[in-house]
Amino acid sequence: MAVEADVPAATAVRAGGRRFRVLAAGIPYLSGGLLLLLIVAAVFGDALTPHDPTLLNLRAAFMPPAWVEGGSWAHPLGADNLGRDILARIISGARVSLVVALWAIVLSGGIGALVGMIAGYFGGWADVIIMRLVDIQMSIPSLALALILAAVLDPGLDTVIIVIVVSYWAWYARLVRSEVLSLKERDYVALAKVAGCGPFTIFHRHLAPNIVNTMLVLATLQIGQVIIFEASLSFLGLGVQSPDISWGLMLADARGYITNAWWAITMPGVAIMLTCLSSNLFGDWLRDALDPRRRQL
Amino acid sequence: MASYFARRVFQGLLSIVGASLVIFLITRLSGDPVVLMLPPEAPEEVVRQVRESLRLDLPIWEQYLGFAWDALHGDFGRSYRWQMPALDLILERLPATLYLSVVALAFSMVIAVPFGVLSAVYRGSWFDRFAKGFAMLGQAMPNFWIGLLMIMLFSVKLGWLPAFGAGTPAHVIMPAIALGWYPVAAQTRIVRSAMLDVLDSDYIRMGRSVGAPERVLVWKYALRNAAIPLVTMQGVYFAAMLGGSFVVEVVFAWPGMGRTVVEALFSRDFPVVQAGVLFSAVVFVAANLLVDLSYGFIDPRIRHGR
Numbered sequence: 350m351a352v353e354a355d356v357p358a359a360t361a362v363r364a365g366g367r368r369f370r371v372l373a374a375g376i377p378y379l380s381g382g383l384l385l386l387l388i389v390a391a392v393f394g395d396a397l398t399p400h401d402p403t404l405l406n407l408r409a410a411f412m413p414p415a416w417v418e419g420g421s422w423a424h425p426l427g428a429d430n431l432g433r434d435i436l437a438r439i440i441s442g443a444r445v446s447l448v449v450a451l452w453a454i455v456l457s458g459g460i461g462a463l464v465g466m467i468a469g470y471f472g473g474w475a476d477v478i479i480m481r482l483v484d485i486q487m488s489i490p491s492l493a494l495a496l497i498l499a500a501v502l503d504p505g506l507d508t509v510i511i512v513i514v515v516s517y518w519a520w521y522a523r524l525v526r527s528e529v530l531s532l533k534e535r536d537y538v539a540l541a542k543v544a545g546c547g548p549f550t551i552f553h554r555h556l557a558p559n560i561v562n563t564m565l566v567l568a569t570l571q572i573g574q575v576i577i578f579e580a581s582l583s584f585l586g587l588g589v590q591s592p593d594i595s596w597g598l599m600l601a602d603a604r605g606y607i608t609n610a611w612w613a614i615t616m617p618g619v620a621i622m623l624t625c626l627s628s629n630l631f632g633d634w635l636r637d638a639l640d641p642r643r644r645q646l
Numbered sequence: 647m648a649s650y651f652a653r654r655v656f657q658g659l660l661s662i663v664g665a666s667l668v669i670f671l672i673t674r675l676s677g678d679p680v681v682l683m684l685p686p687e688a689p690e691e692v693v694r695q696v697r698e699s700l701r702l703d704l705p706i707w708e709q710y711l712g713f714a715w716d717a718l719h720g721d722f723g724r725s726y727r728w729q730m731p732a733l734d735l736i737l738e739r740l741p742a743t744l745y746l747s748v749v750a751l752a753f754s755m756v757i758a759v760p761f762g763v764l765s766a767v768y769r770g771s772w773f774d775r776f777a778k779g780f781a782m783l784g785q786a787m788p789n790f791w792i793g794l795l796m797i798m799l800f801s802v803k804l805g806w807l808p809a810f811g812a813g814t815p816a817h818v819i820m821p822a823i824a825l826g827w828y829p830v831a832a833q834t835r836i837v838r839s840a841m842l843d844v845l846d847s848d849y850i851r852m853g854r855s856v857g858a859p860e861r862v863l864v865w866k867y868a869l870r871n872a873a874i875p876l877v878t879m880q881g882v883y884f885a886a887m888l889g890g891s892f893v894v895e896v897v898f899a900w901p902g903m904g905r906t907v908v909e910a911l912f913s914r915d916f917p918v919v920q921a922g923v924l925f926s927a928v929v930f931v932a933a934n935l936l937v938d939l940s941y942g943f944i945d946p947r948i949r950h951g952r
Contacts, residue, residue, distance in 0.1 A: 481664065484657065488664070493892070493907070493926055497673065501673065573785075604794060607802065618788070625786035629786060
């Protein structure tokens with residue numbers, strides 16, 4: 350989907366009252382803090398949860414969240430149809446989401462950056478072939494491509510990562526290529542070439558440091574997209590498979606008893622939503638913070 | 647002009663050929679379709695005949711050429727499951743998806759246009775922020791989750807709308823909102839920035855100075871010009887919805903192309919999958935091409951560039 354490239358507009362406050370400026374100043378801390386919380390949950394997940402996320406407890410089946418009548422603080426966010434603790438499952442699912450997002454973004458960013466640098470720096474045939482591949486990649490709706498790949502390969506965590514890398518590398522390739530195209534006209538790159546630096550040195554010393562910021566921003570903004578992507582695949586049954594826990598898979602399960610337990614549908618979705626909001630807001634902030642030209646806007 | 651058109655059309659065709667190659671190769675990865683089509687106890691002779699009829703005995707590049715040639719003639723093979731030509735099945739389900747996409751697009755525009763205009767006019771106000779927040783939510787929530795929440799609220803709890811299926815106008819409301827919320831963010835931004843540009847232009851200032859009412863200036867004169875980028879982009883959003891409605895159609899059991907492809911995936915009905923995915927790739931490329939060409943038509947700088 351082409352619209353996926355759209356990144357939310359900068360959250361920089363352009364005008365307006367002091368009160369909002371104070372509020373806006375908190376956004377990077379809030380969103381960064383939430384992302385940090387996600388990482389903590391992913392790393393120390395099992396130590397944090399009071400319950401085993403896979404433990405069945407039929408007496409607690411369909412127990413509502415603690416603040417609703419019939420709920421108990423033993424299961425703060427309630428329990429699912431088999432009495433499994435939803436909070437524990439969300440914490441445990443954070444690991445899957447994060448592992449998928451990090452691997453997918455590192456790999457697609459790495460491949461995309463390498464390919465984009467080659468295309469932008471050498472130009473000529475390499476550029477033509479690589480950019481045609483990017484066009485082809487972008488002409489197939491990404492979810493459609495992902496669905497076929499996921500169906501053909503054995504479903505599971507590895508497949509989800511491969512599928513996302515296949516769908517996302519092209520964005521990085523295009524971004525890095527256009528950056529390199531403008532960077533390589535700069536005097537210092539031309540001088541380095543004259544001074545006898547090989548392409549590897551030029552990439553490493555002169556181009557990469559200038560591209561890292563842009564890549565970092567795109568990567569942060571894509572955490573949310575990748576998590577939604579994984580959730581969609583898992584929801585359709587083509588992503589993470591049980592007994593692994595993923596937020597999308599929890600939603601797929603909960604759909605079966607949608608009339609009985611609103612919390613089982615709501616809670617995992619809230620986790621996805623907060624993660625995506627955080628990644629979008631933090632990415633916006635990062636972009637403004639790293640680019641002095643935008644800070645003034 | 648002509649050479650710009652020719653170059654873009656050629657690029658588009660190349661993308662479609664590439665997409666067909668990718669789709670062909672991926673589905674070939676899945677192994678031998680004959681195993682799926684015939685019972686394990688099928689005699690050797692029958693297996694050989696089926697393999698020949700599917701060209702599986704040929705080298706892979708000849709298989710692809712055959713696939714591409716047939717695809718050009720609208721022949722993707724027969725659905726293993728529905729016993730009808732795969733493309734016919736896709737085309738039969740297409741109108742439902744088109745209908746859903748049109749309503750979803752209408753929903754997103756009905757939100758995005760007033761939001762974008764008012765955000766530009768009252769730039770920096772609380773409404774500007776509210777609109778941005780609303781749009782951001784649409785990008786942070788998976789469309790199938792929006793769908794599930796709506797089913798819970800409007801079908802299960804309130805009983806206002808049917809939870810799944812198609813047939814009455816009421817059926818399309820929830821799937822269209824679930825599908826149409828995502829592009830609201832991008833569309834609001836397009837309208838907002840276009841309006842900011844236009845509102846700053848000489849003819850609007852002129853209008854203001856001769857005392858034309860602000861309401862008319864904004865909604866009639868400014869919006870008309872600011873709508874150009876929005877209208878040109880609609881093709882891309884529409885194509886994206888057409889290709890991206892898989893999950894929403896599954897959630898609402900909507901009898902469209904997306905759900906058909908997902909079901910075909912699960913029953914390994916690959917002719918249908920190939921037809922569906924390649925069809926959406928063609929629509930996608932065509933929409934992008936039209937948008938580019940219309941920009942080239944409107945803005946001479948683009949077609950003479952490069």
